[in-house]
Amino acid sequence: xxEVKFISENKINIGxxxxxxxxxxxxPSTLISLGLLFLIIFCALFASILAPTNPYDLKVVSILDSxxxxxxxxxxxxxxxxxxxxxxxxVLSAIIFGLRTSLVVAISSAVIALIAGLFVGLIxxxxxxxxxxxxxxxxxxxxxxxxxxVALVLLALLGKGIDKVIIALAIVQWAIYARTVRAAAIxxxxxxxxxxxxxxxxxxxxxxxxxxxxNSISPLIVLATLQTAHSISIEATLSFLGVGVPITEPSLxxxxxxxxxxxxxxxxxxxxFPGLMLLATVAAINIFGDQLRVVLNPRANx
Amino acid sequence: MxxxxxxxxxxxxxxFSDQETVNAVxxxxxxxxxxxxxxxxxESGAGKSTIGxxxxxxxxxxxxxxxxxVMFEGQNLVDLDDKAMRIIRGxxxxxxxxDPQTSLNPIMTIGNQLIETIKFTKNIDDVSAYNExxxxxxxxxxxxxxxxxxxxxxxxxxxxRQRVVIALSLAGDPDVIIADEPTTALDVSVQAQIxxxxxxxxxxxxxxxxxITHDIGVIANIADRVTVMYNGSIVETGNVRxxxxxxxxxxxxxxxxAVPRADVKLKRFQSIDFIEGNTQNHKFINLETHWLGKKxxxxxxxxxxxxxxxxxxxxLKKAIFFKNRIYLKAVDNVSFDVKKGxxxxxxxESGxxxxxxxxxxxxxxNVDSGSIKIFDQEIVNQxxxxxxxxxxxxxxxxxxDPYSSLNPRMRVQDIIAExxxxxxxxxxxxxxxxxxxxxxxxxxxxxxxxxxxPNQFSxxxxxxxxxxxxxxxxxxxxxxxxxxxxLDVSVQAHILNxxxxxxxxxxxxxxxxxxDLPVIRQMCDKVAVMRKGKICEINSTENIFKNPRDPYTKxxxxxxxxxxxxx
Numbered sequence: 001x002x003e004v005k006f007i008s009e010n011k012i013n014i015g016x017x018x019x020x021x022x023x024x025x026x027x028p029s030t031l032i033s034l035g036l037l038f039l040i041i042f043c044a045l046f047a048s049i050l051a052p053t054n055p056y057d058l059k060v061v062s063i064l065d066s067x068x069x070x071x072x073x074x075x076x077x078x079x080x081x082x083x084x085x086x087x088x089x090x091v092l093s094a095i096i097f098g099l100r101t102s103l104v105v106a107i108s109s110a111v112i113a114l115i116a117g118l119f120v121g122l123i124x125x126x127x128x129x130x131x132x133x134x135x136x137x138x139x140x141x142x143x144x145x146x147x148x149x150v151a152l153v154l155l156a157l158l159g160k161g162i163d164k165v166i167i168a169l170a171i172v173q174w175a176i177y178a179r180t181v182r183a184a185a186i187x188x189x190x191x192x193x194x195x196x197x198x199x200x201x202x203x204x205x206x207x208x209x210x211x212x213x214x215n216s217i218s219p220l221i222v223l224a225t226l227q228t229a230h231s232i233s234i235e236a237t238l239s240f241l242g243v244g245v246p247i248t249e250p251s252l253x254x255x256x257x258x259x260x261x262x263x264x265x266x267x268x269x270x271x272x273f274p275g276l277m278l279l280a281t282v283a284a285i286n287i288f289g290d291q292l293r294v295v296l297n298p299r300a301n302x
Numbered sequence: 303m304x305x306x307x308x309x310x311x312x313x314x315x316x317x318f319s320d321q322e323t324v325n326a327v328x329x330x331x332x333x334x335x336x337x338x339x340x341x342x343x344x345e346s347g348a349g350k351s352t353i354g355x356x357x358x359x360x361x362x363x364x365x366x367x368x369x370x371x372v373m374f375e376g377q378n379l380v381d382l383d384d385k386a387m388r389i390i391r392g393x394x395x396x397x398x399x400x401d402p403q404t405s406l407n408p409i410m411t412i413g414n415q416l417i418e419t420i421k422f423t424k425n426i427d428d429v430s431a432y433n434e435x436x437x438x439x440x441x442x443x444x445x446x447x448x449x450x451x452x453x454x455x456x457x458x459x460x461x462x463r464q465r466v467v468i469a470l471s472l473a474g475d476p477d478v479i480i481a482d483e484p485t486t487a488l489d490v491s492v493q494a495q496i497x498x499x500x501x502x503x504x505x506x507x508x509x510x511x512x513x514i515t516h517d518i519g520v521i522a523n524i525a526d527r528v529t530v531m532y533n534g535s536i537v538e539t540g541n542v543r544x545x546x547x548x549x550x551x552x553x554x555x556x557x558x559x560a561v562p563r564a565d566v567k568l569k570r571f572q573s574i575d576f577i578e579g580n581t582q583n584h585k586f587i588n589l590e591t592h593w594l595g596k597k598x599x600x601x602x603x604x605x606x607x608x609x610x611x612x613x614x615x616x617x618l619k620k621a622i623f624f625k626n627r628i629y630l631k632a633v634d635n636v637s638f639d640v641k642k643g644x645x646x647x648x649x650x651e652s653g654x655x656x657x658x659x660x661x662x663x664x665x666x667x668n669v670d671s672g673s674i675k676i677f678d679q680e681i682v683n684q685x686x687x688x689x690x691x692x693x694x695x696x697x698x699x700x701x702x703d704p705y706s707s708l709n710p711r712m713r714v715q716d717i718i719a720e721x722x723x724x725x726x727x728x729x730x731x732x733x734x735x736x737x738x739x740x741x742x743x744x745x746x747x748x749x750x751x752x753x754x755x756p757n758q759f760s761x762x763x764x765x766x767x768x769x770x771x772x773x774x775x776x777x778x779x780x781x782x783x784x785x786x787x788x789l790d791v792s793v794q795a796h797i798l799n800x801x802x803x804x805x806x807x808x809x810x811x812x813x814x815x816x817x818d819l820p821v822i823r824q825m826c827d828k829v830a831v832m833r834k835g836k837i838c839e840i841n842s843t844e845n846i847f848k849n850p851r852d853p854y855t856k857x858x859x860x861x862x863x864x865x866x867x868x869x
Contacts, residue, residue, distance in 0.1 A: 191706040191707075192701040192703055192707035193708050193709045195701065195707075196707050196708075198666055199664050199665070199666060199699045200771075201691065201694060201695050201725075202720070202721075210720075211709050214709075215710065
């Protein structure tokens with residue numbers, strides 16, 4: 001059976017999008033950031049294998065190794081390429097383990113915030129009217145406080161621990177997702193396919209789940225990447241201030257704060273290298289997210 | 303004195319991209335004389351707008367003139383640089399675009415925009431430029447031009463804005479005007495005035511006018527000569543009367559046959575085969591045995607839809623106090639009945655409330671007051687009982703914009719299967735797949751469509767998918783809200799044919815909403831004419847078109863662009 005041919009109507013290209021996507025991703029800045037990102041995730045995943053020493057194994061850590069400069073040999077013979085901190089922990093190993101903590105906190109808080117924000121945004125966008133106004137005022141209130149302040153207060157209430165930090169970061173961030181999803185959902189909601197679905201008699205929850213959600217989610221992909229970078233830096237700030245993750249499970253932020261006491265006495269490496277890693281991580285994620293936005297934006301496809 | 307103003311000789315335009323090179327315009331030669339309106343007509347993708355843009359060197363980036371000349375006053379416009387071309391565009395060749403809203407600067411008064419243009423093209427002082435601008439505004443038929451000089455574009459209606467755009471294009475005393483779909487965004491009554499204006503200006507000022515349009519009615523009304531384009535090439539050029547009355551090329555014949563006629567009702571659109579090529583006509587289904595024909599709880603009532611004193615208003619301006627709120631009465635005390643198996647048309651201009659009625663009946667918008675009965679079952683303000691749900695399922699809608707009425711993330715088979723799965727009207731997946739295939743065949747698509755996404759289809763094909771989706775919930779009433787207004791005429795003819803066939807076979811009741819009177823004439827048995835939320839006249843189609851009683855009906859009937867006169 002032959003396909004109906006419509007000569008008079010425009011030809012439609014099929015399968016060219018993936019080609020354009022690929023070409024966009026081969027820009028040097030994207031490649032570098034992508035490479036760095038993979039490296040960082042790889043390090044975080046296999047921290048216990050990759051790290052020269054285990055900085056949390058008290059049997060290995062010796063106070064005699066404290067404040068070795070980068071390149072010195074430690075007592076057990078391994079070279080501390082990035083030096084050691086005040087307690088004699090290898091800074092390189094601490095960074096690799098710290099990355100893991102930072103990424104776990106950032107990604108899990110981003111996922112929780114995204115799901116909560118998605119839910120609120122879809123409801124607000126779909127129903128509109130009073131429900132929308134009510135939810136968006138909550139979002140406004142949430143967004144009118146600085147993120148750090150809200151997180152500080154929350155941590156003061158919740159107490160210490162990684163799970164508490166994740167909860168605090170999720171509460172700080174959900175509103176941004178909610179507002180973005182709502183904007184996308186309102187645009188989609190007014191399209192005729194949503195009306196067609198209602199006309200078929202589908203229940204509201206089904207219309208939201210099957211029709212509205214898949215079409216409103218794309219701006220979130222970019223936002224989630226950028227927000228992950230953001231939450232890494234919030235987490236680092238909190239840890240630096242001493243309210244973040246406990247020192248027994250240090251993240252990049254607590255490593256920076258850990259070396260802060262020694263920075264004036266010349267042991268710059270304890271603070272400097274974790275700081276550099278933080279910068280590299282956030283920058284890599286941001287550049288990647290930016291490129292993602294360019295690629296996913298249909299208007300930029302020229 | 304008649305001379306050749308513009309000579310386009312063997313023009314070839316290509317669009318280059320990574321994937322393919324598109325020959326948008328192929329070997330086109332056109333001459334334009336003074337005091338002449340030349341129409342270029344064709345469907346979307348025919349290359350007609352590309353020619354218009356190429357003449358004034360406004361081709362968009364990937365497009366390139368690869369061969370040919372555009373001779374104007376002894377110069378080849380193709381060779382001119384940007385600066386020289388800007389002067390030509392200002393002084394010698396005026397452009398009128400489709401959307402008057404976007405071609406005027408919203409933060410400048412009409413007067414200032416005119417004065418600026420006049421000063422640029424003529425090098426005269428402010429006072430005489432002002433005088434000339436007022437005169438120009440008067441000459442395009444705007445009353446009280448002195449007062450209107452101070453107005454901003456948003457204070458004008460669409461038709462008046464288009465008059466201002468025309469005035470702007472005349473500001474430099476051009477010899478040639480290129481009008482690209484100048485009336486497409488306007489209502490019929492305004493369209494007629496604008497066309498009349500362009501025609502009279504052309505004769506008075508001895509202008510050469512090129513009018514680019516998809517609408518043969520417009521061509522018949524205004525053009526002296528017409529060029530028919532198809533797929534980038536000219537298929538036929540000649541005197542309007544001769545081309546429209548005895549077209550030589552098959553494409554022209556099909557195109558003219560596809561235009562709905564306002565004078566007689568035809569059973570189907572005939573001889574439109576050239577355009578869709580080897581169209582596979584939809585397959586017939588034996589309703590006695592097929593799923594589509596089986597339907598539980600059939601109600602036997604003669605009234606399919608019965609509407610009584612229906613009201614709906616929208617808030618235009620919100621305010622805390624009720625008296626400060628401003629409402630728009632979209633539907634104002636409307637009552638009518640639609641008999642079972644009837645095709646009922648609602649016709650009216652934009653904003654007349656016809657689409658709101660459709661949405662009220664489909665249950666997409668809440669009713670303020672009044673009653674809607676579907677097969678004697680009241681559906682307004684009812685609890686969700688089985689009867690109400692069944693009644694609402696009996697009504698399905700086909701929407702105007704095929705590009706937004708299908709979920710872009712779902713495959714065609716899932717789109718069509720959705721109502722069947724939701725209501726569990728079929729027993730297993732195998733049966734569902736069979737039904738979906740049958741429905742697709744029924745609307746003239748093949749099974750290869752099943753796994754594709756909507757963006758892989760053209761507008762007409764998408765509309766077929768929409769129809770299949772509507773049929774999947776086995777409706778008895780089909781509401782078509784401007785189902786063909788965003789489609790080309792030839793595609794429109796096929797979709798209308800399909801709807802007619804489906805109605806005959808499935809004995810559907812149809813509520814057909816359109817602003818297009820000839821389409822209504824072809825599709826409907828009975829028509830309601832709406833204006834500003836009220837019904838002016840309800841009568842059989844024959845009576846509405848032959849002996850309209852209401853003054854508004856008389857007016858809109860008389861304004862239909864008529865090809866028949868020429869035919």
